[in-house]
Amino acid sequence: MADIVKQILAKPIQYADEVIKLADQASFMKAECGEIKVRTEKLAGLLRQAARASGDLYERPTRRIIDDTEQVLDKALTLVFKCRSNGLRRIFTITPAAAFKKVQQQLDNSIGDVSWLLRVSAPADDRDDEYLGLPPIAANEPILCLIWEQIAILCSGGLEERADAAASLVSLARDNDRYGSLIIEEGGVPPLLKLLKEGRMEGQENAARAIGLLGRDPESVEHIVNAGVCQVVAKILKEGHMKVQIVVAWALSELAANHRKCQDPFAQHNVIRLLVSHLAFETIPEHSKYAIASKHSMSSIHSIVMANSTPKSSDEGEEKHTSVANHPMDNQMPSQMHNIVTNTLAMKSTMLPNKGAAGSPSHSDAGEKSGKVSKQQNQFINHHHKHKTHGLPGSSIKRREFEDPATKAEMKAMAARALRYLCAGNVAVCRSITESRALLCLAVLLEKGEDEVKYNSAMALMEITAVAEQDSDLRRSAFKPTAPVAKAVVDQFLRIVEKADCELLIPSIRSIGNLARTFRATETRFIPPLVNLLDDREPEVSCEAALALNKFACPENFLHDTHCKSIISGGGHKHLIPLIYFGEQMVQIPSFILLCYLAMHVPDSETLAQEDVLIALEWSTKQPHLMQDDAIVTLVYEAKKRFELYQSRVSKQYH
Numbered sequence: 044m045a046d047i048v049k050q051i052l053a054k055p056i057q058y059a060d061e062v063i064k065l066a067d068q069a070s071f072m073k074a075e076c077g078e079i080k081v082r083t084e085k086l087a088g089l090l091r092q093a094a095r096a097s098g099d100l101y102e103r104p105t106r107r108i109i110d111d112t113e114q115v116l117d118k119a120l121t122l123v124f125k126c127r128s129n130g131l132r133r134i135f136t137i138t139p140a141a142a143f144k145k146v147q148q149q150l151d152n153s154i155g156d157v158s159w160l161l162r163v164s165a166p167a168d169d170r171d172d173e174y175l176g177l178p179p180i181a182a183n184e185p186i187l188c189l190i191w192e193q194i195a196i197l198c199s200g201g202l203e204e205r206a207d208a209a210a211s212l213v214s215l216a217r218d219n220d221r222y223g224s225l226i227i228e229e230g231g232v233p234p235l236l237k238l239l240k241e242g243r244m245e246g247q248e249n250a251a252r253a254i255g256l257l258g259r260d261p262e263s264v265e266h267i268v269n270a271g272v273c274q275v276v277a278k279i280l281k282e283g284h285m286k287v288q289i290v291v292a293w294a295l296s297e298l299a300a301n302h303r304k305c306q307d308p309f310a311q312h313n314v315i316r317l318l319v320s321h322l323a324f325e326t327i328p329e330h331s332k333y334a335i336a337s338k339h340s341m342s343s344i345h346s347i348v349m350a351n352s353t354p355k356s357s358d359e360g361e362e363k364h365t366s367v368a369n370h371p372m373d374n375q376m377p378s379q380m381h382n383i384v385t386n387t388l389a390m391k392s393t394m395l396p397n398k399g400a401a402g403s404p405s406h407s408d409a410g411e412k413s414g415k416v417s418k419q420q421n422q423f424i425n426h427h428h429k430h431k432t433h434g435l436p437g438s439s440i441k442r443r444e445f446e447d448p449a450t451k452a453e454m455k456a457m458a459a460r461a462l463r464y465l466c467a468g469n470v471a472v473c474r475s476i477t478e479s480r481a482l483l484c485l486a487v488l489l490e491k492g493e494d495e496v497k498y499n500s501a502m503a504l505m506e507i508t509a510v511a512e513q514d515s516d517l518r519r520s521a522f523k524p525t526a527p528v529a530k531a532v533v534d535q536f537l538r539i540v541e542k543a544d545c546e547l548l549i550p551s552i553r554s555i556g557n558l559a560r561t562f563r564a565t566e567t568r569f570i571p572p573l574v575n576l577l578d579d580r581e582p583e584v585s586c587e588a589a590l591a592l593n594k595f596a597c598p599e600n601f602l603h604d605t606h607c608k609s610i611i612s613g614g615g616h617k618h619l620i621p622l623i624y625f626g627e628q629m630v631q632i633p634s635f636i637l638l639c640y641l642a643m644h645v646p647d648s649e650t651l652a653q654e655d656v657l658i659a660l661e662w663s664t665k666q667p668h669l670m671q672d673d674a675i676v677t678l679v680y681e682a683k684k685r686f687e688l689y690q691s692r693v694s695k696q697y698h
Contacts, residue, residue: 255294556591
């Protein structure tokens with residue numbers, strides 16, 4: 044850095060010396076040249092002082108100020124050169140006095156700019172709280188110089204000054220997107236990350252908050268990731284104070300929300316593990332033993348739960364009850380959730396390498412061995428207990444258990460929020476989450492967490508189920524209907540949908556729709572509450588209910604015939620027809636599609652015939668806003684064709 048600054052300063056210093064030399068040789072306009080000489084000498088002294096302090100100068104304003112100064116000195120050099128003794132030049136060149144005044148003013152401005160640069164780059168102790176003011180260069184853009192000043196303090200100030208500077212940048216970034224872009228362009232990210240890593244708690248919080256606000260678009264997030272934010276975030280989540288971890292988790296969620304390509308870099312730095320550790324802390328017992336199962340050495344936790352789903356003896360049940368009796372949430376947990384937590388956690392001691400094909404062991408093999416423990420299993424269990432103190436990094440954060448309940452709840456809320464955005468659309472991250480105990484944690488928090496914890500947990504589960512909907516392997520492994528953890532999750536969704544009066548309703552509806560292809564033919568309990576929501580007063584709720592039911596009724600769902608019959612039995616068609624005629628457009632389209640599915644898959648239904656479904660379909664074909672999509676045109680044509688065919692047959696048989 045020092046060498047670069049010296050190179051920047053070399054040319055203007057050379058220009059200044061030349062101006063001073065030529066000013067002494069002036070044959071006319073000597074007074075004006077003398078004024079220029081005086082100013083240039085002062086400026087040259089400041090430039091040499093800057094060269095001596097080149098290691099401390101803040102590069103961004105240095106470049107701008109020195110570039111402007113160089114241009115001013117070039118103009119001064121041209122002016123004094125014209126005043127040398129040369130008759131012909133004097134005859135043909137007339138230099139007005141106004142030109143000298145203009146250059147003199149510009150030199151004064153450069154003197155002010157370089158003086159400010161030296162002050163702003165000086166260590167905080169040397170400034171003695173001196174008010175820096177604004178340099179002349181700030182006349183057209185004062186915010187830029189304010190940003191320079193705060194970043195310079197971040198680079199050279201003490202910890203308290205740096206914390207205050209980070210707080211100032213937070214205010215600027217929050218007020219205006221352009222200010223945030225300027226902070227990044229002017230090199231503010233590296234010193235913020237340094238403060239986040241090394242500062243005191245207040246400074247770390249301010250730095251983390253600034254980082255979160257700066258990452259407002261993919262380009263900015265890319266810049267922040269390239270600056271090394273992943274390593275710093277992982278270190279804080281592992282070792283930092285919980286209040287700092289809360290802000291860091293929030294900042295992480297902001298970066299992931301605004302640029303999905305940063306999900307993998309964060310995952311590569313074990314951020315997923317650390318966040319799940321925070322979710323598990325005081326949510327389920329033995330959180331410090333959390334580990335993600337390896338593809339080659341560990342089986343899926345759901346297979347393990349299945350392997351041990353057989354009834355246990357009274358002694359085993361009593362022993363397990365004792366093991367969790369002192370858990371902070373034990374006295375609140377319903378018996379069903381309590382049993383799921385207990386059984387699932389007891390299974391990890393049987394997580395053994397698969398002897399068969401690659402991947403998880405079959406459920407039949409697991410079931411046969413559920414009541415036996417082999418010699419290899421005993422060796423694994425003994426080894427696990429012997430080294431249990433070497434659990435997940437960050438799971439034994441000092442004094443974490445002494446934080447107040449509100450702080451702990453906020454930490455869980457931000458951890459869930461970060462996981463929500465990290466797993467959005469990312470199969471690898473979702474798989475690592477579902478192969479851990481995170482699903483179990485989210486299910487518990489969805490029921491017993493604070494309001495914000497519940498909401499973020501619901502949104503995280505919604506993102507996971509959305510990925511599972513598109514990835515069959517993840518859907519089969521994570522949400523197998525017989526897996527107790529998956530059942531606990533969907534039971535929570537069902538409870539919320541049946542209650543239908545909280546902010547968790549929409550993410551729960553979407554999650555049930557995402558999992559529509561995982562439910563068995565006998566699992567019809569999700570249809571009635573969704574059908575009831577078609578009649579909701581909120582258009583958004585009715586829309587989401589219709590979209591979810593479409594996923595049960597669409598041809599891609601193997602059980603679409605069964606589900607369509609359940610929808611009709613629940614009276615879904617009675618709600619759909621008014622929604623198609625009178626509902627808002629956001630509700631009309633999914634309701635129309637669902638009615639088409641019902642007519643196409645259950646064309647012989649007398650119930651549909653009695654409700655004039657065919658008339659509703661015919662009316663819909665004449666509505667341009669409903670027929671804009673070619674796929675919908677094809678769907679309604681097929682639905683009408685099949686419905687008319689079967690209804691005509693039924694009519695003939697009747698007569």
